[in-house]
Structure formats: structure tokens, C-alpha cells
Amino acid sequence: MHSTASHPRATRLRTLALAVALALGSFAAQAEEFVVGSQIPLTGSLARVGNGMLEGIKVAVEVFNARNTGNTIRLEVIDDESVPAKAVAAVEKLAADKVVALSGGYGSNLIGPASEAAEKAGLTYVTSGGVSDELTRRGLKHFFRINNNAGYAKAMAGLFEEMKLSSVAIVYSTKDATEGLAKAVAADLEAHGIKVTLHAFDPAITDFKPIINKVRLQDRAEGIAMVGYENDYVGILRAAKVLKPSSVKAVVGVWSLATAQMAQEFPELMPQVYGTAMLPFPVEFKSEAGRQFATAYERLYHKEPDYLGQFGYVQSMLLFEAIDRAAKNGTLAKGGLSEELRRTDAETIIGQVTFDANGDNPHFSHRMGQHQNGKVALVWPDAEATAPKQFPGVPW
């Protein structure tokens, strides 16, 4: 009795399974896999930031493929070893491998020649790793980026103006992107009546005491702006902790500073230091898209996401969505991807993104974070703030 009754149910189950299998089979037949290339520094001087961005790109692949849009993305990665000539070679190899577009690149000096190589191959190149103004002055048709110097300068200058300081010493690395940013911040501050002194330094220097001594004895500045990279910040802050310039009320840096890693690795140097930050630490996302990114990131890497991953994720998701749209409307094979990407108008986890004729994102504006009690709080602009800023305040 029992056995006879189970027969019709088993038949129904088999029929259902067959139907599902057929449906999936037909769906799989329609789905197409697109290969996206990534030329990115995984070794050499930019290894840390390159690896950070790649994590975000891989999360984007994971999230996009899980959406079941009918198309999937596969990533082909080549390490450019932080060398411009190898970045060009990587792009040429990826073009030869017939990738449909490129997402990656770090450092304006690498992105410049790499994106020119992509342009020659007719490949769309999207990045968040190069903020130099020169990159978008070249008039390339296939070059896109989601962040720029203007957005960083606006945030740094905005914070200083809110503090109502009378003078700021800008200590900056002579690299292309940092020099451009330092000069943009200087122009903005001077336009608001703040006295600015500029101190350029060679990227190879490790002892910042002679520079900070000038700030202490000659400039007597109320604020120090650091425009460099992590190793520079550590050197500058250590020199400042030794020399203790008494006039200084705030120390403000730019990228890679207001991060969980810096809070954990250099707890004695970071208290009350400011830096650009898209996320507070511990990470807290208000939007559903942000939470989706954070969940996927934590699942893949077992750690909290950082800004490098966040930027890598956004640039890649916008590219993958454009590939999907272009594939569906039949323009992908006819070189229509860049045009499709240019039509982007999306609210993302770094804010609104659109692209102008030069591939730049005119909406990009950063936020400022401050190290407070081992955490990073967003303190500027007011609309994004998670805590009031601790001002005046310096690590010494």
C-alpha cells in the first residue's frame, strides 16, 4: 500500500527534476562567458595596493555571476610587477587572449601606458588606481575611472577649511599623482585665505625630521597635510612625534591612512590623524548594495573590506553590467562597450558614478575619516559623519 502510493509521487518528482534540468540546460545554452582582463601590480612596490584592488575585482566577479543575468564573467589576471613596460606587455597579452575589456591597474605611471596600449587594441579600460589629472587629458575613447584628484582635494581642503586653520604645511611625494593632488589642495586652501607652504620630498626618503623641523621652526603651521603613501605617513608621523611641533593642531593625510590596517599596525602613531576614507572601521554599510559587497568580501577573504577592495569592486561591477547590457543589445561584438559604459548613471557604494567625455567621474567626492580610540570614524562631510571630529588633536 505504502509502496504503490509512492510511485505517482516519485514520477511527479522525476518529471519536475527533468523540467528543471531542461530549463537549466536551455538557460546554460543561452548564457555566455566573457573574459575580462586585469593588468595589476601583485609584486613590486605597488604589490599591497594591487592585491587589495584585485580582491575587490574578484568579489565583483563572484557577486555578478551569482546574479544569473544570463551572462557570466571570467577573470584573467596578469601581474605587471609595478613596472610600466610590463604593464603594457600585460595589456598586449590580454588583448591577444581576446578579453572583452580590462579592469585593474594601479599607479598613474603604470595606468598611463597600459591604458594607451588598451586604446590601441580597442579595449575598454576601467580603473580606480590612478588619479593623476593627466590620465583624463589624453582624450582616450576607451579609458574610464571612477575616482580622481579633484575628489580627494575637495575632501582634504574641505576638512581644513572647516577647522578654520590659518596655515597649513603640505608635505608631498614628488610622484605624479601626489604632486598634482598637493598643488590642487594648495590652490583650494589659498583661495580660502589659508597660508600654505609646500615641501616636496623624493619617494625614496625615509628620514623626515629635517622637513618636519622646517615646519616646526620656519612655517609654524597649524596643520600638516601629508600627500604620499603609507611608508611616508609612518616616517612623517614618527618625525613629528620626535620633534613635537607645538603649533600643529591637526595632521591630515590622504589615501591608505584612515584604514583598519593602519589602526592595527601603528596604533601609537595614528590617534587623531585624519585621512580619506569611504568606510568607517569597524565597517558599517547603510545600503543593501554595501552589505552585499561586505558579505561576499568577508566570505572570500575572512576579513573586513577596505577601500581598495571597495573601489576595485565598484569599477568592476559597472564594467560587468555594461558588458551584460552591450551583449544583450548586440553592440558588444561591434565595439560598443565603451559607449555602453559611458551611459552609466549608477548610485554605488562610493556614491554616484557617471562618466564624462574623457572617462572621468565628475561626481566623485571623498569623505574624511579620523582615527579615534583604535577605530576610524567618518568626520567629513557632515552628511556622512559617524562621529564628531576630535579637534584640535595630534598623536603626540
Add this chain to the structure above:
Amino acid sequence: MTELILQSLYSGLLVGGAYALIALGLALVFGTMKIINLAHGELVLLAAYVAYTAESQFGLNPLASIPFALVIVCASAVLVYLLVSRIRVNRELNSLILTFGLGIILTNAVLIVWSANIRSTSSAWLQDAVVLGPLFSMRSEVVFFVLSLALAGGLWWWLSRSWYGRAVRAVSSNRDAAKLMGIDPVRTELVSFVVAGVLASVAGVAIYSSSVIQPALGHALTIKAFIITVLAGIGSMPGVLLGAVLLGVTESLTVTLASSALQELAGMVLFLLVLFVMPNGLFGGARRRG
């Protein structure tokens, strides 16, 4: 302005001490065996990462990690020598290629093991300010400057007074003649590499204690050490110390009197100027006359 210049001279002196520590090992091997060990900077870096591991994993002060760094770096130096010693033809040139390759391997090994993140000591004691009137420095800089002087003195004594030191000099002068005098050149050269490893160990811990380390740093350290070695005059230990301090002070004064953007350029101008006036380096001429 006086205060600025005094601080600049003091900073330059301390930086010079650190440069000397990095360069002494390279100068020893270069001076005695005519081998430019292009992996020397990576050996220094390896010692720095050993200090990082000892501090972050076991809570050891970087100074206490020197014995561990000695074991690992000296073993690596021996390995480098064993590979170099297999070169039978045109050793001076071929060793360049070999050690350059070993440097790349070491850099990537460091990257794989320790990741690309920047590292530095968290020891408050080493980072504390030492104030001598108008002069400021970190304690680590003073400690390693003194250590650098002691090691340079010790090295000078070893080369000029000890049996092995004399053997090293004999092998460097004439390998075959030294062999006839009963000196084993292989063992002597091996000892040179081990001593260079000892110097690299202390240099690495010094860098970790007063600066920031990352996997790509090794190559830059080798270049700096090579500049100082040539500036000093091949094989001159006092020359290394003087050349390193001269370079440190020049760089530091450039920051104070001109711009920090010109610091590296000033170092290179000094290098070219010295070689133009004294082609054998600061102490090379005296050696030749002797």
C-alpha cells in the same frame, strides 16, 4: 637657521650610521672577493622581517631578535656563497647575474611569506625621542649608530689583526699565493660571506627599528650600499663609514638648505663628484699608493 642646520647635521650623521651598516657587508665581499653580491639588500631585508616576526609573533624587542636574524641570514649568506662558488668561468661577471636572480627570488619569497603590507616596530622604547639640547632623534637611531661604529671598528680589527681577517686579505690579494701559504680560499671566502651575513642581520634589524620595511625595499638597499662602497674605495672599511656619513649629511643638508625633492639627486651628485676628483674613491687612492 642654526638650529635647523645643527639638526640636519645630526640627522645626517645618524642616517649615515645606518647606511654604513647596510654597506659594510657588501663592501667586505666586494673588497675581498671582487664579487658584487646584488642579493645583499635582500639579505638585509630578510633580517628585518625576522625581527618583525619575532616582535609580532613572540613579543620580542627587535634588539633581542638579532640572534635569530643572525642564524637565518648567515645560513642564507652561506647558501648564496655555495651557489656563487660553483661558478668556474668569469666569476666576477657571472656572480652579478646569479646574485641578481637570487635577489629576485628572495624578494618574492618575502612577499609570499610576509605579504606586501608595510611593517615597522611597535616598540615604544625604540621610538622614544632622545633630546640632546637642540638635537632630536629616535632612540633606535642612536642605538644603531653606536652599534654601527662598534661593528665597523670590530670589522677593521678583525681584518687587520685576526688570522682569518689576514687570510681574507691574502686571498683577496692573490688567491693562488694564499693557497701556497696554506690558506684554504674556499673556507676563507665562506667566512667573508658569513661575516657579511652578520652585518646584514644587524642592518636589517636597524632598518626595521627606525624605518619602514616592505618586500620591494631590498633592491634600493643594494643600490645604496653599492654607491657607498664605490664612494669609499674598494675594500676600505673606514672609507665605508666616512662615505656613508658624508652621504647621509649631504642628503640631510639638501633637505634643509634646498628641497627634500633634491635629496637623492644630491647624493648622486656627491657620488659623481668624488669619483671625478678621486677615481679610486675616498680611500682607494691611499690604498693604491700604499
